[in-house]
Amino acid sequence: MAVSVSWSWAPRFLACVAVAVLLVTSGLGGAAAGGGGRRHGHTKGLRPGKAAAKPYYPVNATAVEAIERQFTRWVRSMVGRRHSTFQRALYRGLLPTRTLVVDKNPAAGNFTSIQAAVDSIPLINLARVVIKVNAGTYTEKVTISPLRAFVTIEGAGADKTVVQWGDTADTVGPLGRPFGTFASATFAVNAQFFVAKNITFKVSTTTTLQMRHHLCRGVAHSFRLSRGQNTAPVPRPGALGKQGVALRISADNAAFLGCNFLGAQDTLYDHLGRHYYRDCYIEGSVDFIFGNALSLYEGCHVHAIARNYGALTAQNRMSILEDTGFSFVYCRVTGSGALYLGRAWGTFSRVVFAYTYMDNIIIPRGWYNWGDPTREMTVFYGQYKCTGPGSNYAGRVAWSRELTDQEAKPFISLSFIDGLEWVKL
Numbered sequence: 036m037a038v039s040v041s042w043s044w045a046p047r048f049l050a051c052v053a054v055a056v057l058l059v060t061s062g063l064g065g066a067a068a069g070g071g072g073r074r075h076g077h078t079k080g081l082r083p084g085k086a087a088a089k090p091y092y093p094v095n096a097t098a099v100e101a102i103e104r105q106f107t108r109w110v111r112s113m114v115g116r117r118h119s120t121f122q123r124a125l126y127r128g129l130l131p132t133r134t135l136v137v138d139k140n141p142a143a144g145n146f147t148s149i150q151a152a153v154d155s156i157p158l159i160n161l162a163r164v165v166i167k168v169n170a171g172t173y174t175e176k177v178t179i180s181p182l183r184a185f186v187t188i189e190g191a192g193a194d195k196t197v198v199q200w201g202d203t204a205d206t207v208g209p210l211g212r213p214f215g216t217f218a219s220a221t222f223a224v225n226a227q228f229f230v231a232k233n234i235t236f237k238v239s240t241t242t243t244l245q246m247r248h249h250l251c252r253g254v255a256h257s258f259r260l261s262r263g264q265n266t267a268p269v270p271r272p273g274a275l276g277k278q279g280v281a282l283r284i285s286a287d288n289a290a291f292l293g294c295n296f297l298g299a300q301d302t303l304y305d306h307l308g309r310h311y312y313r314d315c316y317i318e319g320s321v322d323f324i325f326g327n328a329l330s331l332y333e334g335c336h337v338h339a340i341a342r343n344y345g346a347l348t349a350q351n352r353m354s355i356l357e358d359t360g361f362s363f364v365y366c367r368v369t370g371s372g373a374l375y376l377g378r379a380w381g382t383f384s385r386v387v388f389a390y391t392y393m394d395n396i397i398i399p400r401g402w403y404n405w406g407d408p409t410r411e412m413t414v415f416y417g418q419y420k421c422t423g424p425g426s427n428y429a430g431r432v433a434w435s436r437e438l439t440d441q442e443a444k445p446f447i448s449l450s451f452i453d454g455l456e457w458v459k460l
Contacts (some may be wrong), residue, residue: 058131087358106429127444131162131163132163133163133164134166135162136166137151137169143169148172148185150176150177153178156183158183159183160183161181162296163187164185164187166186166188167189168196168198169196171197173198174239175200176200176222177221178222179221180278181225181286184226184227184228184229185226186228187232188229188234189229189231189232193233193293194235195295196234197235198236199235199239200221200239203219204278216280216304219280221237221239221281221282222281223353226286227286227288227289227428228289228457229284230291233292234279235295235297236282237281237296238302261295263334280301280302280304283306285306285308286307288457289309290312291315292314292315295312295318296315297319298318298319298323301319301325302324303323304325305324306326308328309453310329313334317337318337319339319340319345320342320372322348322380323339325350327350328361329358329359330361330452331452332361332362332366333366335363335366335367337370339371339396342371344402345372346377346378347377348386349380350384352381352383354383354385357383359385360386360387360446361386362388362447362451364446365388366392367392367394368388368394368397372396373398375401376402377401377403378402379403379404382413383413385416386415387416387417388418389438389447390421390422394423394425395422395423399431400428402437415436417442418431418435419446419447
């Protein structure tokens with residue numbers, strides 16, 4: 036069934052240009068700070084007692100990291116307007132909502148791929164667009180460009196609707212160079228006010244070359260997927276170039292409800308901005324929630340598939356002035372291997388677990404200093420009223436802390452991410 040969509044281009048274009056000017060000229064700074072380049076040496080010092088492997092830098096490392104730094108600066112300038120009256124008014128402006136339908140059957144929807152639906156949205160978008168993705172496995176790499184704000188991706192259920200791709204950091208891209216971790220993402224979001232509901236983002240076991248071959252031949256893909264089951268290859272701890280990102284979020288004001296994130300090393304790149312995750316399932320092995328966002332994880336199930344040693348978080352706060360960090364509230368941590376709660380990727384890395392159940396896979400020390408003892412004086416790692424055999428604070432490193440009621444208060448509600456201003460689910 037075909038649905039006609041009219042965007043009323045003339046008045047919309049003028050309004051968009053006006054808002055774009057406001058976006059560029061409004062106040063800067065805030066939550067979308069930090070980022071930095073992410074090197075292949077990211078798994079340094081994972082195994083306790085082992086000397087760190089010599090860092091590996093691909094020939095294009097400088098170029099890749101320069102691109103990421105440039106993009107990070109752009110994000111900070113465009114969406115870092117914390118506590119902005121204009122921003123709140125824009126989000127609460129009751130702008131019209133449009134709905135697009137994606138279905139693998141052309142007769143059942145407007146588009147047969149998620150990227151095609153995204154590309155149909157105006158380059159500068161101010162109206163909420165809901166993309167309903169019907170049940171199926173969509174083997175594609177999706178990118179939402181920076182000014183396509185107010186996009187909602189809504190699946191028919193996380194176990195029924197899957198978007199997957201197979202790139203890793205060492206996958207060779209169209210220019211003949213490795214993608215790097217940043218560009219390996221199956222699903223990349225660069226636009227503000229993004230929402231995802233009831234969908235799975237996955238790093239597939241099938242190689243990109245195989246997927247492209249099948250797609251060119253028109254072969255349908257059908258993979259069985261159940262919550263908590265991921266067939267992504269688990270690299271050995273410290274493996275080089277095997278990072279594969281299921282989703283990268285590089286924009287402010289993003290929310291995820293009932294979503295699955297499936298991968299191994301570097302599953303969820305929580306890159307920049309303020310983000311809210313509720314009732315999500317996140318699976319991986321090494322640093323599988325990483326980045327420099329300000330994010331609240333509420334009621335989420337975090338599941339490790341590490342073969343030997345692994346790490347749950349690698350938060351990249353680099354300055355005491357950066358208002359970033361991860362907070363896990365009423366979550367569950369389960370899985371296999373021996374797991375650090377976090378590693379200090381950033382000098383001022385900040386992670387808190389509150390009211391969270393921890394299985395016996397947690398390494399008693401809990402945290403790792405990334406091989407740099409000076410970071411022990413600057414990181415902020417805390418627990419508050421956690422339960423389970425892995426939550427015993429007695430064996431934790433001296434530079435982590437058991438939070439008091441007063442210390443925990445800023446981390447355990449939506450106010451941590453200014454959520455009362457923008458979280459609308």
